[in-house]
Amino acid sequence: MDKQTLHNTRARILPYVHNTPIFTSHLLDDMSGAKLYFKCENFQKMGAFKMRGAVNAILQLSTEQQERGVVTHSSGNFAQALSLAAKILNVPAYIVMPDNAPKVKSEAVVGYGGNITLCAATIAAREAAAAKIVAERGATFIHPSNNLNVILGNATVGMELLQAHPNLQMIVSPVGGGGLIAGTALSSHFFGVDCKTIGGEPKVVDDAYRSMQTGQIEKNEVSHTIADGLRTQLGDINFPIIQQYVDHIICVEEQEIIQAMKLLWERLKIVVEPSSAVAFAAVLKNRDYFKDQHVAIILSGGNVDLETIKFS
Template sequence: MNDLKIPVTADIASAYEKIKPYVHKTPVLSSSLLNKMFSAELYFKCENFQKVGAFKFRGAANAVLSLSEEELSRGLVTHSSGNHAAALSLAAKMRGAKAYIVMPSNSPEVKKRAVAGYGAEIRYCEPNLRAREDTANEIIKETGAAFIHAYDNFNVICGQGTTGLELVWEYPDLDIVIGPVGGGGLMSGISIAVKGLSSDIKVYGAEPLGADDAYRSLKSGRHITHHKPDTIADGLLTTLSKRTFTILSENLDDIFTVTEESIIECMRLIWERMKIIVEPSSAVTLAVIAENPALFRNRKVGLVLSGGNVDLGNLPF
């Protein structure tokens, strides 16, 4: 795929064919209690059940499967302390390629162990973006490894978009699809997929008020990259890239911010009522409905639960 051309639904369908043998087709769950509570039909797309516990494996798998054997032989590199790091490590392992993961030295032990467990080589750096990029660049110079950005990469975006294909194929009559926005890779892919399948379905983004760069960017029409995120939703700390800003500007029908209180309350609701474990970044979707009930009343809403990787020893309730 030409990396300068914005993907279309067919590109996401191609990604789906490519990654299908390797990813889980995740279930879509409902809760009659939550439906009653919000007077809406809610369909939760459970990427917390995806491999590595997050949708990130779809994008990483598509990126890795799009490389030639020759490229793979030189390895893969990314900088991430989160789900993308684990996802790329597993995707690399799956194809017998070496993965170099640049992680801030202060990353939680549990994340270091997960990445190491998939056989990746970890390179530690100072906990700032500059140090991460510099360390990744050193590895590229040294090894010729292919850099796979967590979201500013069209193959990654197409992989994430397969979440939207599966959801709308299973529930074609949704009125709304809503998902979390961090760097914007997930909702870029999903919005392309959903809009391509049905122009009737509205696609909304959900963002913590404490990390509202996408909200400010999309509402102002200017790509804002400066922000100091402060939220429990640790998967949504990153800012839009030029690619994701362009796609989301075009495709999102609206974007909403939610408070930390709503995120924690909705995370607890999902745990207690649905008996599934989701990370705070997943709960921003239900939080939008909780904060704007009239907008969703009597509507069929698909909610994308991005992942379920939480530190059980450090819960907010």
């Protein structure tokens, strides 16, 4: 791993993704005590950073592999990202989804041209369904977060931040499966000047926080956080990167996530997912730590079901 690998990744995916805008707000600076830079991946294609990793993973396949297609199991943004990336690159995409996934999610995948295979809502069932597609079609399995090419694609978020603001002292990323924060940590390490990578994680699914403490990948017993993109756990490819390059992880309560999300909607006038608000909540909760620092916050996506969201 070196700078050039990351430069090559950025050049590779550049024609297919947006260099998303970075928003600032005097009012949110005053509230937090820090100078904040919000990286708006809610404006990324298909509405989340996941597009970057999906494009990079497909582009790293051989022509033969691309012809046989790609497979993933996800009911969230990566399913949509892989479907859209595959469509743009003219590659078949097979998406394994649990049969209890919200209709709006499966419709989005179909809208982007993905081929859905439904399975029972267990890890064993989805892994079996994906393995079957790999065996039958020769398609390549792309994990949503525990895949080095996905991680490298995700690293371009931090690269764009540091290109625009080389003086950043901290980048705060939400932590779910670990793919975004691992990529972010690589970008801070290779392109920042003493720039720390810090994670924000919901307290009720604090597996990454505990994994950093114990030195092994921990699991969650429950998954009932509003930040539905962060219910997953770390993997053996991203965890070593996180251990080496992430400074620390801050856990936040559900109510803090909702309050942070409301502030982002009200003050920045943008729609972001609960998962996006976790990183901002971590900053608001630790005012003294972030005081007077130049802090980037990655707003990871904007795909939310408006009919179910409640602020009151």
